[in-house]
Amino acid sequence: MKIKWAMLAAIFTIVTVLTGCEPLAVLNPKGPQAETQADVIWLSIGIMLFIVVAVFAILIYMLVKFRASKQSDDYEPPHIEGNVIVESICVGIPVLIVAFLSIVSVQSNYEVESSPEGYGEKEPLVVYASSSNWKWHFSYPEQNIETVNYLYIPTDRPLEFKLYSYGPITSFWIPQLGGQKYAMSDMVTTLHLAADAPGEYMGRNANFSGKGFAENTFNVKAMPQAEFDEWVDEVNNTADPLTEKEFDQLLEPGHLGQLTFKGTHLTFLPPPSAENGGHNHGSGSADKHTEMSGNSDNESDSGHSDSHSDEEHSDH
Amino acid sequence: MDFFDRFAIPHPSPIIYASMVAIGLTVIAIVAGLTYFKKWGYLWREWITTVDHKRIGIMYLLSALLMLFRGGVDALMMRAQTAVPENTLLEAQHYNEIFTTHGVVMIIFMAMAFIIALMNFVVPLQIGARDVAFPRLNNLSFWLYFMGAMLFNLSFVIGGSPSAGWTSYFPLAGNEFSESVGTNYYMLAIQISGIGTLMTGINFIATILKMRAPGMTLMKMPMFTWSALITNLIIVFAFPVLTVALAMGTMDRLFGSNFFTTSDGGMDMLWANLFWVWGHPEVYILILPAFGIYSEIIPTFARRNLYGYKSMVASMVLISLLSFFVWVHHFFTMGQGALVNSIFSISTMAIAVPTGIKIFNWLFTLWKGKIKITVPMLYSLGFLPIFTIGGVTGVMLGMSAADYQYHNTMFLVAHFHLVIIPGVVFAMIAGMTYWWPKMFGFMLNERIGKWTFWFIAGGTCLAFFPMFISGLDGQARRMYTYSEATGFGIWNMLSFIGALGLAAGFILIVYNVYYSTRYASRDIGDDPWDARSLEWATHNPVPEYNFAITPQVNSSEAFWDSKKNGHKLFKGPFKEIHMPNNSGMPFIMSILFFVLGFALVFSLWIVAIISLIGVFACLAHRSFEKDHGYHISVEEIEKTEAERGGAEHENR
Ligand code: HEM
Numbered sequence: 025m026k027i028k029w030a031m032l033a034a035i036f037t038i039v040t041v042l043t044g045c046e047p048l049a050v051l052n053p054k055g056p057q058a059e060t061q062a063d064v065i066w067l068s069i070g071i072m073l074f075i076v077v078a079v080f081a082i083l084i085y086m087l088v089k090f091r092a093s094k095q096s097d098d099y100e101p102p103h104i105e106g107n108v109i110v111e112s113i114c115v116g117i118p119v120l121i122v123a124f125l126s127i128v129s130v131q132s133n134y135e136v137e138s139s140p141e142g143y144g145e146k147e148p149l150v151v152y153a154s155s156s157n158w159k160w161h162f163s164y165p166e167q168n169i170e171t172v173n174y175l176y177i178p179t180d181r182p183l184e185f186k187l188y189s190y191g192p193i194t195s196f197w198i199p200q201l202g203g204q205k206y207a208m209s210d211m212v213t214t215l216h217l218a219a220d221a222p223g224e225y226m227g228r229n230a231n232f233s234g235k236g237f238a239e240n241t242f243n244v245k246a247m248p249q250a251e252f253d254e255w256v257d258e259v260n261n262t263a264d265p266l267t268e269k270e271f272d273q274l275l276e277p278g279h280l281g282q283l284t285f286k287g288t289h290l291t292f293l294p295p296p297s298a299e300n301g302g303h304n305h306g307s308g309s310a311d312k313h314t315e316m317s318g319n320s321d322n323e324s325d326s327g328h329s330d331s332h333s334d335e336e337h338s339d340h
Numbered sequence: 341m342d343f344f345d346r347f348a349i350p351h352p353s354p355i356i357y358a359s360m361v362a363i364g365l366t367v368i369a370i371v372a373g374l375t376y377f378k379k380w381g382y383l384w385r386e387w388i389t390t391v392d393h394k395r396i397g398i399m400y401l402l403s404a405l406l407m408l409f410r411g412g413v414d415a416l417m418m419r420a421q422t423a424v425p426e427n428t429l430l431e432a433q434h435y436n437e438i439f440t441t442h443g444v445v446m447i448i449f450m451a452m453a454f455i456i457a458l459m460n461f462v463v464p465l466q467i468g469a470r471d472v473a474f475p476r477l478n479n480l481s482f483w484l485y486f487m488g489a490m491l492f493n494l495s496f497v498i499g500g501s502p503s504a505g506w507t508s509y510f511p512l513a514g515n516e517f518s519e520s521v522g523t524n525y526y527m528l529a530i531q532i533s534g535i536g537t538l539m540t541g542i543n544f545i546a547t548i549l550k551m552r553a554p555g556m557t558l559m560k561m562p563m564f565t566w567s568a569l570i571t572n573l574i575i576v577f578a579f580p581v582l583t584v585a586l587a588m589g590t591m592d593r594l595f596g597s598n599f600f601t602t603s604d605g606g607m608d609m610l611w612a613n614l615f616w617v618w619g620h621p622e623v624y625i626l627i628l629p630a631f632g633i634y635s636e637i638i639p640t641f642a643r644r645n646l647y648g649y650k651s652m653v654a655s656m657v658l659i660s661l662l663s664f665f666v667w668v669h670h671f672f673t674m675g676q677g678a679l680v681n682s683i684f685s686i687s688t689m690a691i692a693v694p695t696g697i698k699i700f701n702w703l704f705t706l707w708k709g710k711i712k713i714t715v716p717m718l719y720s721l722g723f724l725p726i727f728t729i730g731g732v733t734g735v736m737l738g739m740s741a742a743d744y745q746y747h748n749t750m751f752l753v754a755h756f757h758l759v760i761i762p763g764v765v766f767a768m769i770a771g772m773t774y775w776w777p778k779m780f781g782f783m784l785n786e787r788i789g790k791w792t793f794w795f796i797a798g799g800t801c802l803a804f805f806p807m808f809i810s811g812l813d814g815q816a817r818r819m820y821t822y823s824e825a826t827g828f829g830i831w832n833m834l835s836f837i838g839a840l841g842l843a844a845g846f847i848l849i850v851y852n853v854y855y856s857t858r859y860a861s862r863d864i865g866d867d868p869w870d871a872r873s874l875e876w877a878t879h880n881p882v883p884e885y886n887f888a889i890t891p892q893v894n895s896s897e898a899f900w901d902s903k904k905n906g907h908k909l910f911k912g913p914f915k916e917i918h919m920p921n922n923s924g925m926p927f928i929m930s931i932l933f934f935v936l937g938f939a940l941v942f943s944l945w946i947v948a949i950i951s952l953i954g955v956f957a958c959l960a961h962r963s964f965e966k967d968h969g970y971h972i973s974v975e976e977i978e979k980t981e982a983e984r985g986g987a988e989h990e991n992r
Pocket residue numbers: 507623624626627669670671688689691692695731732733734735737738743746747748752755756759760763764
């Protein structure tokens with residue numbers, strides 16, 4: 025009874041996923057990274073379904089066959105120790121499955137962690153995405169423009185997001201383009217994405233970051249390169265420049281609509297210097313405000329950035 | 341903030357005021373009731389100061405049920421808030437506090453207490469011991485846990501609850517972004533109860549290794565005892581990490597250190613790492629005793645021995661080792677790169693192998709059996725399919741590239757509830773029902789119990805299956821609201837209905853306890869389930885000394901052997917029994933810990949220092965105290981045995 029019910033529920037779930045009126049965001053990829061992930065997800069759903077069905081089948085068989093009500097009163101179940109062959113099969117098959125999944129997992133790890141291929145010689149577009157309570161700031165250093173809470177990207181070109189946070193750990197996520205990655209205050213992480221189809225996508229912070237977390241979303245619009253260039257030109261011609269003072273105000277906790285600026289905050293407030301694992305441990309650095317203390321990697325001179333980090337701190 | 345401001349609730353609402361009044365009235369009613377019926381002395385002598393593992397187990401059980409209720413109300417409020425888009429039942433801050441306390445209460449104060457309750461009650465009986473190795477320490481463990489739980493629950497009426505999630509990630513949980521005292525409560529309450537848990541770990545390892553009945557070699561221990569041994573080993577290795585992490589967090593919040601802050605060399609990732617180095621083993625601390633319980637119940641009602649005893653033991657040992665090498669899977673998305681993720685992805689999925697062995701062994705235990713479907717068995721049979729679904733989704737999460745898409749979404753929420761609920765909650769209800777006659781001398785009603793099961797199992801499926809879908813559709817966890825356009829509404833509504841089903845189930849459990857206490861037969865004999873292991877060889881309810889004569893054991897199913905194969909469990913005449921004395925000291929010390937915790941939460945340094953000195957004074961007092969316990973005379977044993985049907989005893 026119970027089993028049939030659970031089985032029905034499981035089938036119902038799967039059928040809904042398969043036939044849902046609109047495909048689910050994660051399973052409706054619009055870029056190569058999301059596609060890799062969707063493939064892995066489908067593959068693992070398939071294999072896992074096989075295991076679930078096997079367990080359900082054995083359970084139902086046992087329950088149908090060996091119920092007390094089906095047996096004579098004087099039946100005494102035998103004493104059975106383990107059986108080496110049976111147990112080897114129970115270990116062997118899962119080991120094979122896990123081994124296979126491990127190969128898939130390692131392969132896909134390297135895929136999603138590298139710049140997507142198949143776009144010829146195109147250089148990736150670098151976008152610095154930083155979060156502050158509860159907004160996203162997108163800086164385009166090459167184009168020298170910055171937006172708040174919306175992201176325009178060209179299609180058919182690798183995208184390289186540099187993520188960091190002015191505050192709690194957040195997670196940058198555009199489900200239809202690919203999985204998420206954390207943005208943290210003391211290092212920069214890199215997320216490789218690309219969009220294959222023009223369109224509008226939902227982006228958000230996926231990692232809980234306090235009161236305004238639910239609304240911590242942004243709009244993503246993917247468009248052909250030509251259109252993107254047009255937009256960049258337009259911004260460069262019409263938008264106000266982003267001043268340091270203005271940016272400090274933007275960092276104040278709260279929600280903002282969509283904003284557009286000429287210039288980026290990277291010039292006066294460079295991102296945390298170390299990348300992927302090289303944290304600032306405070307040692308060896310004369311400046312104690314390691315959060316901002318610039319060294320080697322970033323373009324701007326560190327003396328400049330230090331004075332601003334002081335200002336930044338006095339804000340809190 | 342002003343001195344007194346900190347004690348006020350930062351975000352008061354009518355619900356909170358109503359609960360304050362309710363809590364106040366309940367306390368007054370309890371105090372008045374105890375005074376009126378002159379029960380203070382009884383409570384002090386028989387319960388508060390008790391060193392009897394059975395009574396301590398029952399106190400843990402009651403506290404766990406209380407916390408289940410508290411955590412359940414939190415859950416219902418969350419599901420109600422998200423049942424429809426743009427709901428305004430709760431505001432953001434309040435919702436955040438609720439999911440934080442829900443997680444902490446359910447894991448630390450409900451699930452942990454529940455497993456320790458059953459370990460306390462059952463393990464000494466299963467190994468034929470008179471008590472645990474350190475009975476007074478056991479009492480201290482309980483009171484530290486209890487005071488930690490009370491301190492944590494106090495946050496809700498004094499000063500405000502923590503709101504940074506049960507994982508309490510820094511820097512969000514630091515002073516900069518969490519100004520209220522809520523997170524201080526988190527750090528200190530969990531610390532205090534964690535110390536208690538660590539002591540339980542040491543206590544049970546010593547008990548199981550040193551106090552088994554003659555003949556019970558390690559490989560003849562009942563499976564629940566095995567699971568308890570492994571669990572307590574994990575506790576002893578994992579909890580110190582939590583202790584250190586909490587101490588560092590406390591220092592950041594109270595003394596301005598910078599372990600996890602965003603500036604001055606602090607590292608927010610360090611907290612995440614320390615937390616999960618404890619946190620992942622912790623989920624196995626919860627699940628292994630549950631595995632042990634199912635390994636007792638399934639053979640009993642399949643009327644067959646457990647299939648593959650040795651591989652059951654081996655798989656638990658393997659799980660416990662592996663559980664320390666997978667913690668990074670909780671933050672594959674932290675940017676540590678493909679190599680590190682690959683290593684942890686493989687170690688994570690590897691855990692599925694020993695877990696799978698256990699599932700198959702339970703299934704094969706049914707083979708050629710004679711399956712009788714009782715309430716405990718029903719939960720065990722319901723556990724198998726639902727847990728399998730939870731487990732395989734765990735493997736899906738373990739595929740790190742794909743986890744970038746599942747992480748922080750409702751898909752993850754579905755996974756861990758579908759392992760923890762059939763794993764821990766079903767097992768606890770099953771175990772409670774199974775051992776209830778041993779604890780109280782009557783059985784819980786089977787008819788109500790079966791109804792309860794269907795509500796709980798159906799509710800679980802309905803509440804959590806839809807989350808797989810909304811998660812894959814992009815619903816992040818911990819969102820207090822969402823817009824209609826997202827299309828999440830329908831899934832969350834289904835989930836809310838499921839939660840109502842679960843709530844109905846839990847209410848039925850309470851009703852069942854009430855109903856059975858009133859109407860159930862007290863004449864059930866010593867072995868109402870026709871069970872197999874040693875705890876059923878003594879009386880219902882169990883005399884304070886457990887076994888009049890220490891049993892002689894020859895197999896992992898010693899009691900079954902004595903029933904079917906004529907093995908003689910109890911040899912020789914009654915002898916005087918040496919028992920430990922009760923003590924009020926652990927309770928007093930725990931009160932001091934409570935005061936210490938409260939004082940630290942609010943930075944009341946003088947009070948804190950005085951109570952800390954008090955704690956040390958208690959320790960010193962204990963070191964110089966001479967207490968040789970007392971003896972139960974042979975006449976007294978004979979009398980008790982005769983009263984509870986001792987004749988049967990001597991026949992064996
Ligand atoms: C087959 C075995 C299992 C595997 C492979 C597995 C895998 C995972 C993975 C990879 C995550 C992290 C996902 C993410 O954050 O994106 C996770 C989360 C979690 N799992 Fe499991 N799991 C397994 C069994 C269990 C069991 C038995 C329990 C508890 C009894 C459990 C409880 C949890 C909890 C509580 C979380 C999330 C905690 C949080 O972030 O709040 N898991 N699991």
